[in-house]
Amino acid sequence: MFRLVQSFFVKSAVEPADYPASAFAEFAFVGRSNVGKSTLINLITGTNKLAKTSSTPGKTKLLNFFLVRYKDDETGTEGRLQLTDLPGYGYASVSQAEMEKWRRMVMHYFEERESLKAILVLVDIRHEADPKDIMMLEILEAREMPYCVVATKADKIPKTKVKGTIQQLAKGLGLEPEQIFPVSALKKTGVEKIYEWMRSLVIE
Ligand SMILES: Nc1nc2c(ncn2[C@@H]2O[C@H](COP(=O)(O)OP(=O)(O)OP(=O)(O)O)[C@@H](O)[C@H]2O)c(=O)[nH]1
């Protein structure tokens, strides 16, 4: 099994000049504020407090860089990779100026970060495909950046509805259902698919 075994916070930054050195493949987490990006980082690293979370949207305001060690039991491979928690886009009270600040910070990051390997785009499983998420997917397609979509808070809908909801969401986002992984941080479910996807980018 592929898994993340040890994790450290490296630093926060806004401008490329302040990013930490980037020796390892990096995965970034994007999505609307409050969707559960920081929570997902804690879930997949098996930690509680590595990334700061909050029920108030807009908690993460900077780029937060984490370094993690992975282990792959199957091949006996060990190595390091980086995770980056990005501030969320678009919650109700956000001003135009703040949105522009967000756009600059994230677009610079996409452009300048050479080690950036792939993106996890998070969407709330309860919400229909959002124009902002569709725009993010278009940006990633245009840059030929590998990505997956994680549908968070799967515990908020009945288990029997998960499959149909994912199909619906896939249609709305113009994706195949297999590209969307339902996850619940509350129930700690759905991590295996993310690990499998990361493994395919890091090891194979
Ligand atoms: N029930 C449930 N709640 C979740 C889940 N994931 C996240 N949450 C909650 O959603 C809220 C927001 O989570 P965060 O991880 O801080 O969200 P974020 O995307 O990092 O938000 P910003 O930093 O503001 O962009 C917190 O109250 C979390 O506890 C989940 O899978 N299930």
Ligand SMILES: [Mg+2]
């Ligand atoms: Mg956050």
